[in-house]
Amino acid sequence: MEQTNWKRRLLIALTTSVFIGGTAQLAQAAEVTLLNVSYDPTRELYTDFNKAFAEYWKKKTGDTVKINQSHGGSGRQARSVIDGLAADVVTLALAADVDAIATNGKLLPVNWEERLPDHSAPYTSTIVFLVRKGNPKNIKDWGDLVRPGIGVITPNPKTSGGARWNYLAAWAWARKQPGGNDATAREFVKALYKNVPVLDTGARGSTTTFAQRGIGDVAISWENEAWLATKELGPDKFEIVIPSVSILAEPSVAVVDKVVLRRGTRAVAEEYLKYLYTPEGQEIAARNYYRPRNPQVAAKHAELFPKLELATIKDFGGWAKAQKEHFGDGGVFEQITAQ
């Protein structure tokens, strides 16, 4: 009996030491960290937002939160999360990439869109043209992009969420032309990609190609990215052209359940995303040229966001259908660029 007690005591001591070790690790990690895996052009948005949220969280809970950011082409970022990048939250360019994490990676439930307002898209954007100052090639609308000799800069839809919005916006315009249908749209998009000399992996790379490397005559760009390029790289160098038709781009956000469960960060991760919907979060989005959902904040910044005819992803049957049909293996994009 005494022997058994000794055994128990030693095992308890060893188990306690294990927990002490674990607790010591936790104590060292008094600063909670989150990893936000996002797409290319959101660097500036989340730099501002993270700072505001950290202050908000400190004020609310007394805890310190540090948010690490990871940026790249949206599709590639989703692949990284599926492959093990421990993202507490993802803020990607489109719902399809979050869907991929849910279905292929099984890291969050497939109904993730229902967990936050506006089907988990707290801000929107659209697709516009960025041209060189004075618009020397006189580019007014999508039709001008297929003229011979026009260099069009857009990223690769296989790796970039923004590129997929660009592609679909072009397709939507072509379909709306007199006599337009999917067949004419396909020919139009095919002609457009013949004018693309470089396919970057992400939207920020395309901005670099166009604005800093001086390649091409027009960049098909996120609205926020176009504004940023104009403001940061020189209003004397670039102009924004609003096409007659574009698409409502809805970047999606989600908590990655399996990661927050493992890291014990669910509460702060959920609050982080909810904060995007607050007036403060919406204001930060608008300041970074994303179209806010909040009507009051949107009205305040109305001059930044002109009204235009916008197609939606529903016009393409939703992301699941569009992804498979246009961007999946053997899809339309591969067909038209292989020819």
Add this chain to the structure above:
Amino acid sequence: MNIRRAAAGASIAALLPFAGTALAQSAPQTTQSTPANAEPDLRQEIEEQKQRLLILERKLEIQQEAATAAAATAPRVTATASRFQIGSTDGSNFIRFRGTLFADNRAYGGDSAPETADTFLLRSVRPTFEGTFGGIYDFRFTPDFGSGRSIIVDAYAAARFNPGAVVTVGKFKPSVGLERLASEPDLRFMERGLPTLLVPNRDLGVQLSGDFAGGAFSYQVGYFNGVTDGQSSDNLATPDVESDTGGDYAARVFFQPFINSENFNLRGLGFGIGSTWQDLEGAATNPYLPSYRSQGQLNVFSYRANTAIGTTPNNATFSNGERLRLAPQLYYYRGSFGFLGEYTQVKQDVSRTVAATTFSDTLTNSAWQGQFSWFITGEEEAYKGFTPGSTWQPGKPGTGAWELVARIQELDVDDGAFTGGANSFANPLTAISKESAYGVGVNWYPWNTVKLSFNYDVTSFEGGAATGDRADEQAYFTRFAINY
């Protein structure tokens, strides 16, 4: 990138004079034909060439970015002469394949052993699969197919919370004997010395261990199923399953006070003590008592087994109370010289029931050794790991590493084991009471994973024979070893 941009710029610059010349040359002609269109055409041509160069440059840049990104996440495969490993780029996750293969020959001189003892054998055939996850959690699995057996030698998981707190669970070496704790590739002699006969080999249990001050102080404390002297848990009645009622408590402290100092003379000094304690209630049918071997690996000592027949109660000697092991130990390495010394003592309560009378005693068996090693090719001696200064390959310069080794050692069985005539705990006519041995050897490392050894050991005995002492043993051992 700057170089490429410069190259692109240079290319454009190279085109401009050409264009200028072209313009100059074409000017008179255009004056005569189409003067208004020639200059803009050429400028457009230059612009187009410039765009092409920029596009090529950007494509190269994108390719380079993609390659860099891919390299950051690509698994890193390491396949060298001493390691095969697949891991993540940051090194925090990896799996590694290792292995040892010892092919031995044993021969004995004179009448020290029967001719049948001369043999070739596969002493050790141990593939090892080990790895780390998250930079913290380690695992190791090592079976052994040597000597005609299939056993699990090591199978454990460890969590390295920090250098001072590592928890290990599974089957592994309890931390007691110094030479026992050395890994096979690091042994200087083919067979471990006599003190190792008195300490546990592999056992199942849990251990907390750690290093402090950069290894200047280390400790291990653990709780194990418990095994007899020199044995592994695979030798238990039911292999790798505890069959007695008590567990074995093991602890060890070790100091290397100068390990981080600039003092060359003392940097290689290490000393410490290991211990185990167990309350071991054996029985005549399950005695939990050891046998001891000679340095030539022949059985030379056993406690009395059962000799009773019919309904007479089993009269084998058995453990009957506390077992305490103490193992002070020391090593000292300086340049190409090394010394390892240890003394091990085991106090064991034993009993034997003969014709309804039970005899009990506490026996103290002990052993010591001192072994010396010298790399005559100048390599640095160390307790753990070394690299040959050169390799040997036919027709190429280099001798590999050559090492001379020598050892003296002794094992002393408590005289109390032999008192009492027919009632003694051990039979003096078959079990030795003392063995003293000296040995010399040479090791050749033609490659850092290959080792050829020759050992010559002479052991003399006290007792263990019907008349006088057991004959001296002369053992000639050779080994071809691969340690990958």
